[in-house]
Amino acid sequence: TQKQRFQGIVHSLTDQCWDICMEKPSSRLDSKTSFCITNCVDRFIDTSNFVVNRLEKTQSTFSSELDN
Amino acid sequence: TQKQRFQGIVHSLTDQCWDICMEKPSSRLDSKTSFCITNCVDRFIDTSNFVVNRLEKTQSTFSSELDN
Amino acid sequence: TQKQRFQGIVHSLTDQCWDICMEKPSSRLDSKTSFCITNCVDRFIDTSNFVVNRLEKTQSTFSSELDN
Amino acid sequence: AQELLTKISEKCFKKCIAKPSSSLDSSEQKCIAMCMDRYMDSWNLVSKAYSSRIQ
Amino acid sequence: AQELLTKISEKCFKKCIAKPSSSLDSSEQKCIAMCMDRYMDSWNLVSKAYSSRIQ
Amino acid sequence: AQELLTKISEKCFKKCIAKPSSSLDSSEQKCIAMCMDRYMDSWNLVSKAYSSRIQ
Numbered sequence: 289t290q291k292q293r294f295q296g297i298v299h300s301l302t303d304q305c306w307d308i309c310m311e312k313p314s315s316r317l318d319s320k321t322s323f324c325i326t327n328c329v330d331r332f333i334d335t336s337n338f339v340v341n342r343l344e345k346t347q348s349t350f351s352s353e354l355d356n
Numbered sequence: 357t358q359k360q361r362f363q364g365i366v367h368s369l370t371d372q373c374w375d376i377c378m379e380k381p382s383s384r385l386d387s388k389t390s391f392c393i394t395n396c397v398d399r400f401i402d403t404s405n406f407v408v409n410r411l412e413k414t415q416s417t418f419s420s421e422l423d424n
Numbered sequence: 425t426q427k428q429r430f431q432g433i434v435h436s437l438t439d440q441c442w443d444i445c446m447e448k449p450s451s452r453l454d455s456k457t458s459f460c461i462t463n464c465v466d467r468f469i470d471t472s473n474f475v476v477n478r479l480e481k482t483q484s485t486f487s488s489e490l491d492n
Numbered sequence: 493a494q495e496l497l498t499k500i501s502e503k504c505f506k507k508c509i510a511k512p513s514s515s516l517d518s519s520e521q522k523c524i525a526m527c528m529d530r531y532m533d534s535w536n537l538v539s540k541a542y543s544s545r546i547q
Numbered sequence: 548a549q550e551l552l553t554k555i556s557e558k559c560f561k562k563c564i565a566k567p568s569s570s571l572d573s574s575e576q577k578c579i580a581m582c583m584d585r586y587m588d589s590w591n592l593v594s595k596a597y598s599s600r601i602q
Numbered sequence: 603a604q605e606l607l608t609k610i611s612e613k614c615f616k617k618c619i620a621k622p623s624s625s626l627d628s629s630e631q632k633c634i635a636m637c638m639d640r641y642m643d644s645w646n647l648v649s650k651a652y653s654s655r656i657q
Contacts, residue, residue, distance in 0.1 A: 294542075299495055302538045304557070306503060306531065308567065313507060313527040317534070325534055327567035329541040334571040335564070336556040338579055343552070362652075367605055370648045372502070374613060374641065376512065381617060381637040385644070393644055395512035397651040402516040403509070404501040407528055411497070430597075435550055438593045440612070442558060442586065444622065449562060449582040453589070461589055463622035465596040470626045471619070472611040474634055479607070 301329055369397055437465055500531050555586050610641050 309324035377392035445460035508523035509516075516524075563578035564571075571579075618633035619626075626634075 295495075298535065298539045298542055299499065301542060302531070302535045303499060303503075304560075305538060305567075306534055310507075310530065310534070313504075313523065313530040315526060317530055317537070321530075322537060324567060325537050326541045327569060329538050330545065330569075331564055331567040331571055331575075332556070332560055333542070333545050335560045335579055336552070338571070338576060339552060339556050339559065339583055342580060342583065363605075366645065366649045366652055367609065369652060370641070370645045371609060371613075372505075373512075373648060374644055378617075378640065378644070381614075381633065381640045383636060385640055385647070389640075390647060392512060393647050394651045395514060397648050398514075398655065399509055399512040399516055399520075400501070400505055401652070401655050403505045403524055404497070406516070406521060406524055407497060407501050407504065410525060410528065431550075434590065434594045434597055435554065437597060438586070438590045439554060439558075440615075441593060441622075442589055446562075446585065446589070449559075449578065449585040451581060453585055453592070457585075458592060460622060461592050462596045463624060465593050466600065467619055467622040467626055467630075468611070468615055469597070469600050471615045471634055472607070474626070474631060475607060475611050475614070475638055478635060478638065 301332060304332070305329060369400060372400070373397060437468060440468070441465060496532075496535065500528050503531060504528055551587075551590065555583050558586055559583055606642075606645065610638050613641060614638055 305325045305328035308328055309321050311321075373393045373396035376396055377389050379389075441461045441464035444464055445457050447457075504524045504527035507527050508520050559579045559582035562582050563575050614634045614637035617637050618630050
């Protein structure tokens with residue numbers, strides 16, 4: 289379902305951004321860590337979009353490579 | 357099945373505890389490594405139980421967070 | 425299917441050999457990295473074959489261990 | 493929420509228990525409790541950030 | 548090719564973006580473009596090496 | 603036992619082969635053999651420890 293897909297992506301992003309942004313867990317989520325997590329999500333989506341867009345431009349090359 | 361679930365957990369625990377406890381593989385499993393692996397399994401189960409119990413106490417907060 | 429199984433193994437090998445062989449991505453795949461990737465695939469297959477062959481020789485021990 | 497519980501256990505075990513000893517001492521328990529709350533905070537923050545990008 | 552896209556995004560995010568900042572700057576974009584091409588080169592090389600071993 | 607074989611290959615490749623060269627030399631083979639036996643020992647030990655906790 290749509291909701292499961294959404295939660296699957298949130299799990300995967302939380303997993304990755306936690307490793308990048310969280311140092312020692314403390315009694316609250318400090319602003320530096322919050323900022324890092326939000327940026328991490330945004331830059332990860334930027335990266336995915338960049339990859340997909342760039343792939344579309346080179347689609348023919350890519351298809352032939354995958355068909356090897 | 358029950359057996360598959362059991363083996364799935366054993367695979368996951370062996371994977372994690374191997375990375376934590378095993379340095380260079382030698383000609384037998386030395387007592388330090390055995391002790392580390394057994395403690396690793398026990399502390400991992402303690403951690404899971406702690407997380408589940410603590411979550412049950414704060415269930416309502418948690419549910420509302422997941423429903424956002 | 426056969427093709428999906430093949431691609432699954434290629435994904436897994438690319439994932440592992442990328443981490444071992446790729447330092448900073450550059451404008452082309454240099455010969456040192458290519459050589460490393462090809463060797464990585466070959467040695468990984470050697471390792472799997474070695475593990476499977478050695479296991480067959482000790483099959484009875486292994487079965488009894490898994491049946492514990 | 494099974495997947496979240498599994499993730500929290502794995503991540504917080506790794507963060508809070510460097511070398512597993514013969515019991516879970518009180519400083520490890522305190523660390524797990526904070527780690528768990530921060531992981532849930534992070535999950536909610538990621539969920540919000542991702543929602544606002546796909547809308 | 549969904550699995551390949553997901554892998555490329557994860558691997559190249561890790562290689563090219565050490566600390567996520569408030570935008571994807573041009574040097575990060577350049578790194579992602581090269582990383583993506585090299586990951587596809589690697590995929591093809593692995594595919595060829597593995598094919599030749601199983602034949 | 604397919605999953606165990608895959609795990610052993612991955613873990614022992616990582617432990618025993620730092621930089622893949624043009625053949626599997628005898629010291630690497632010796633390492634893989636020991637690694638494999640220790641991984642199976644560990645699997646059995648984990649299985650016993652986990653069994654005794656859930657009973």
